[in-house]
Amino acid sequence: MTRRENRDGGKGGAQDHAARSLTDDLDALRTMTSRDLPPLASMLTSMPVTKSATMPATNISARGRAPTALPGGILMNALRKAKMRPWLATGLGTAAVALVLLFIPVSYDRLIGSELTLRLGSAEIAPSALREIASDLRTKLGAEKIRVDVDAAPQGGTPNCTTLTAEIPDASWRRVSRLAIEYARGLAERGIQAAPRVRPRFEKAHGNVYAAIGNLAEIRIQTEGKSDQEIAAEIQGQLSAAGLTDATVEVNRQDGRTEIRIEAKKTAIGDEGAADGPCCPELRITLDGQEPGSPQIQTQKCEVRVQRTEGTTDQQVIDDVKRQLQEQGVNDAQVSFDENGKIQIKRPGQ
Amino acid sequence: MEPRESTERWTRLLALLGPVHDRTRVTARRLARTRADGDDLFQEAVLRAYTKLPSLRDESRFPGWFYAVLLSVHRSRARRAAWRRFLSLEHEMEHGFDPPDAAGDEGREERWRAERASRALASLPAVQREAVVLFEVEGYSVEEIAAWQKASVPAVKARLQRGRARLRHHYERILTRSTRPGIIRRESGRPIEEGRSS
Numbered sequence: 001m002t003r004r005e006n007r008d009g010g011k012g013g014a015q016d017h018a019a020r021s022l023t024d025d026l027d028a029l030r031t032m033t034s035r036d037l038p039p040l041a042s043m044l045t046s047m048p049v050t051k052s053a054t055m056p057a058t059n060i061s062a063r064g065r066a067p068t069a070l071p072g073g074i075l076m077n078a079l080r081k082a083k084m085r086p087w088l089a090t091g092l093g094t095a096a097v098a099l100v101l102l103f104i105p106v107s108y109d110r111l112i113g114s115e116l117t118l119r120l121g122s123a124e125i126a127p128s129a130l131r132e133i134a135s136d137l138r139t140k141l142g143a144e145k146i147r148v149d150v151d152a153a154p155q156g157g158t159p160n161c162t163t164l165t166a167e168i169p170d171a172s173w174r175r176v177s178r179l180a181i182e183y184a185r186g187l188a189e190r191g192i193q194a195a196p197r198v199r200p201r202f203e204k205a206h207g208n209v210y211a212a213i214g215n216l217a218e219i220r221i222q223t224e225g226k227s228d229q230e231i232a233a234e235i236q237g238q239l240s241a242a243g244l245t246d247a248t249v250e251v252n253r254q255d256g257r258t259e260i261r262i263e264a265k266k267t268a269i270g271d272e273g274a275a276d277g278p279c280c281p282e283l284r285i286t287l288d289g290q291e292p293g294s295p296q297i298q299t300q301k302c303e304v305r306v307q308r309t310e311g312t313t314d315q316q317v318i319d320d321v322k323r324q325l326q327e328q329g330v331n332d333a334q335v336s337f338d339e340n341g342k343i344q345i346k347r348p349g350q
Numbered sequence: 351m352e353p354r355e356s357t358e359r360w361t362r363l364l365a366l367l368g369p370v371h372d373r374t375r376v377t378a379r380r381l382a383r384t385r386a387d388g389d390d391l392f393q394e395a396v397l398r399a400y401t402k403l404p405s406l407r408d409e410s411r412f413p414g415w416f417y418a419v420l421l422s423v424h425r426s427r428a429r430r431a432a433w434r435r436f437l438s439l440e441h442e443m444e445h446g447f448d449p450p451d452a453a454g455d456e457g458r459e460e461r462w463r464a465e466r467a468s469r470a471l472a473s474l475p476a477v478q479r480e481a482v483v484l485f486e487v488e489g490y491s492v493e494e495i496a497a498w499q500k501a502s503v504p505a506v507k508a509r510l511q512r513g514r515a516r517l518r519h520h521y522e523r524i525l526t527r528s529t530r531p532g533i534i535r536r537e538s539g540r541p542i543e544e545g546r547s548s
Contacts, residue, residue, distance in 0.1 A: 014522055014525065014526065015518070015522065017525055018518055018521035018522040018525055019518060019521075021521055021525060022467075022470070022517055022518065022521050024463055025463045025464065025466050025467035025470070026467050026486060026487055027463075028460045028461075028463035028464040028467060029380060029463075029464040029467040029468060029471075029487060030380075030487050031460060031464070032460060032461060032464035033376050033379040033380050033385070033388070033464070034376055037372055037375055037376065038389075040364070040367060040368060040371045083430075084430075086430065
């Protein structure tokens, strides 16, 4: 017998064995399922419809239910129907949960900026140099609330170390770190050794789950008794807390109408901006207690992405921005570059 | 509907169901994965038959009509089961056809074989399972099955052919796995005596 015959024979044997087993098993199934059949009457007594069908008419009418209806109230019937349509039930359930999450306030830690600690070398630093460094931190990193700590000098000698701690509203830990390292290098060139350390700053916040996730920035404004500049500053503060640190805000109030213009920009380097997701969180603005969506509040949001690579001309960028604005329904915008190379987008009357 | 009308309808259904009760209930058990599931399937079919009874004009055609209802309910349940298998623990909790030790060693072997057949049938799509059970196990003709399944005769033949092929493949697979050295026959679930390898 050749090897091929052997193999074929083995396969044929397995098939025969499988066919025999299948036949035997189906015979066993035939026998087993025929055993212990309950009489029809015993099954019917356990069926709910039997009870309602044989129920006296007076009882049925007293309950106000059709005799063919299955027992149970509205809730039970709804549950029964939901079980018949599991996908619909899941969808409705998810929608209900999402709706509930909109209203349930949760407490969470919100990222509000970064804290930069700049530890200067052991050499004594002149107060004028410290003032200069603090000024640099303000201008280059946008630092606020700068604190200077000097380690106590042992036995009245020179202090061991000077530490500057600054609060920076920029929530981008990576960007602040990069700027801080660059600045520390600059200090080293001037003969001042500095070790920067950046940590995120959080504050306790209360809001719905979507705000907690970070895709929603809740801006709540009370205009009463405040000037336009004060309102703009308040909005700017809330925007910075939501991570939009370089937003510009303009507030104009005329004839009982308040117009707020928020312009936020995010700069991406390299592949950072390649993702298709939204560049900024969704803004939810509540003005004087008027919730978004109420007829008193009209909002318009435009998002423009500018990708500039080597060789791209200003005109190409302008055309691209105009196209994106037109796609979002803004046809009358004037786009230009100012003397600093920044893109200006204006609409007639603004 | 008036209560009297409801009772009359129910009495009529009982009278019609009596002669076919045993064979239709057995079919329901064979279509389902377990005996309990089969009994549930039968009860649901009876409920649907009760609702649809006014549409039955010729009472002499009740057996075929009820089989069509049973198969329709079976397919609805199969669709629901596809969803339920992600949620339910019943697969883990089922006890098969008979309580243990009900029929001695011989009965145990038979029960094991029946469970294996049920598992294999459960792996088929609902329409193929119906065709195989009704033709191979129950012995109905292709024409009868076609009428109950509301399908053409060639369609039923194709379902039978595909169902048989899948069953054979299933058996070849589990038998090959169970005879491979070093593999314990977990799939078949057959009790193995100590010291025996097959």
